[in-house]
Amino acid sequence: MNITVVGSGYVGLVTGACIAEMGNTVYCVDVDKAKIDNLKQGILPIYEPGLEEIVTENHQSGRLLFTTSLSEAVEQSEVFFIAVGTPPGEDGSADLRYVLEVAKQIGDTLTAPAIVVNKSTVPVGTADLVRAAITERLEARGVDIEFSVVSNPEFLKEGAAVNDFMHPDRIVIGADNEHARQVMSALYAPFIRNRPRTMFMGIRDAEMTKYAANAMLATKISFMNEIASLCERLDVDVENVRLGIGSDERIGYHFIYAGCGYGGSCFPKDVKALINIAHQNDFEPKLLQAVESRNDQQKHSLFNKLSTHFNGDLSGRTFAVWGLAFKPGTDDMREAPSVVLINSLINAGAKVRAFDPVARETARREFPESWFTDGRLQIVEGQYEAAIDADALCLVTEWKPFRRPDFRALKRLLNTPLIIDGRNQYDREQVKREGFSYYGIGRQPVQ
Numbered sequence: 001m002n003i004t005v006v007g008s009g010y011v012g013l014v015t016g017a018c019i020a021e022m023g024n025t026v027y028c029v030d031v032d033k034a035k036i037d038n039l040k041q042g043i044l045p046i047y048e049p050g051l052e053e054i055v056t057e058n059h060q061s062g063r064l065l066f067t068t069s070l071s072e073a074v075e076q077s078e079v080f081f082i083a084v085g086t087p088p089g090e091d092g093s094a095d096l097r098y099v100l101e102v103a104k105q106i107g108d109t110l111t112a113p114a115i116v117v118n119k120s121t122v123p124v125g126t127a128d129l130v131r132a133a134i135t136e137r138l139e140a141r142g143v144d145i146e147f148s149v150v151s152n153p154e155f156l157k158e159g160a161a162v163n164d165f166m167h168p169d170r171i172v173i174g175a176d177n178e179h180a181r182q183v184m185s186a187l188y189a190p191f192i193r194n195r196p197r198t199m200f201m202g203i204r205d206a207e208m209t210k211y212a213a214n215a216m217l218a219t220k221i222s223f224m225n226e227i228a229s230l231c232e233r234l235d236v237d238v239e240n241v242r243l244g245i246g247s248d249e250r251i252g253y254h255f256i257y258a259g260c261g262y263g264g265s266c267f268p269k270d271v272k273a274l275i276n277i278a279h280q281n282d283f284e285p286k287l288l289q290a291v292e293s294r295n296d297q298q299k300h301s302l303f304n305k306l307s308t309h310f311n312g313d314l315s316g317r318t319f320a321v322w323g324l325a326f327k328p329g330t331d332d333m334r335e336a337p338s339v340v341l342i343n344s345l346i347n348a349g350a351k352v353r354a355f356d357p358v359a360r361e362t363a364r365r366e367f368p369e370s371w372f373t374d375g376r377l378q379i380v381e382g383q384y385e386a387a388i389d390a391d392a393l394c395l396v397t398e399w400k401p402f403r404r405p406d407f408r409a410l411k412r413l414l415n416t417p418l419i420i421d422g423r424n425q426y427d428r429e430q431v432k433r434e435g436f437s438y439y440g441i442g443r444q445p446v447q
């Protein structure tokens with residue numbers, strides 16, 4: 001098949017590369033010229049395990065093409081994926097301007113029957129808006145070209161995106177005609193040869209499924225963080241509670257870790273968007289509002305623990321931060337808890353020395369340049385370098401190399417033997433034996 005994927009970010013580039021890997025010819029289109037120029041030279045805009053290899057191989061074999069021009073791709077393609085951003089607007093609603101812009105461009109350039117597949121996360125009813133935008137532009141051109149709009153939300157996880165796309169748990173396809181269902185089935189068949197798992201449903205059902213999935217995952221995290229806050233007040237260790245409840249099959253162990261809050265480009269924005277959708281439909285989403293507000297508070301938990309430990313005065317101190325990405329396996333820092341912590345520390349007059357295995361470049365774009373030039377914020381090249389003369393080590397992202405650190409070396413390097421563990425990675429008894437003060441989430445501190 002010949003396919004065009006519009007938007008070459010986390011979702012679009014992974015989609016394009018994986019579909020090309022299965023022998024299709026794929027045009028990846030993006031408005032960002034620098035991104036496209038770099039991709040043509042094999043330089044990827046994001047870090048994602050395994051992505052560079054398949055992008056390079058498929059580009060070299062001529063199956064994966066990069067362009068800024070949709071019209072260059074359009075003649076060749078029978079399926080168009082829309083995979084552009086849907087960031088939150090000021091009121092929390094999903095901003096559809098990029099999606100609708102792409103729809104208009106498709107209407108302006110389409111020359112043959114096509115299927116337009118929306119992969120971006122969008123509110124229920126967006127397929128109708130996409131269809132209307134394309135129709136309007138086709139009519140303005142005085143042409144009548146058949147097309148279908150399909151909703152095919154993406155469920156990949158950053159940090160495991162290639163693997164998730166290649167071996168999906170499920171493929172959700174919202175379509176309103178048999179031809180579109182058949183084309184989508186054929187496209188995805190190579191990914192599910194041994195485990196057929198395509199779910200066909202109505203377009204609106206598919207649009208809602210994505211929001212419901214992310215809202216459910218965010219709810220699990222906020223629920224566990226609420227229990228953790230109670231545990232702290234009741235001399236209970238939330239880690240034992242987690243093990244205790246996860247053993248119940250109806251609950252399960254996945255996604256019930258207490259921590260310093262969820263981040264990323266999806267959960268915060270999608271919970272916000274769903275709250276907005278509820279309000280638009282005269283419904284008070286009490287649970288979702290609580291999920292969001294619990295998470296906002298949770299992102300401040302590490303700073304609050306530090307502040308309490310140092311009697312409210314952090315000025316002049318230096319803190320080591322391990323982990324900047326919103327989760328391990330990615331360089332994405334959108335809505336990351338590390339951003340909230342670092343901003344709070346610097347606003348409180350402290351200095352920060354931070355390390356992340358892959359998000360160091362992203363971090364340089366995330367914070368004001370002046371913080372780097374005047375030394376308030378340093379992004380260092382090694383995890384132990386971050387600890388030198390610091391007054392505490394804050395573990396924010398549970399990258400694997402942080403899980404079993406050399407505690408003796410850490411104790412030697414730190415000014416104050418204090419660990420703030422935002423992901424409950426460390427054994428309280430062990431850090432106590434090693435001579436550290438320790439604060440986790442939902443467990444008693446070691447002092």
Ligand code: NAD
Pocket residue numbers: 006007008009010011012029030031032035083084085086098101102119120121122154155156157158265266
């Ligand atoms: P992203 O910001 O990484 O990438 C979006 C890309 O679209 C950018 O490169 C941007 O330049 C490009 N773009 C914007 N307008 C364009 C236009 N008119 N023409 C061509 N390109 C254009 O975003 P993302 O993280 O890949 O997310 C894309 C969508 O997928 C969002 O709706 C998101 O909610 C959803 N989603 C994301 C993930 C994830 O883990 N990141 C997972 C599932 C779904």
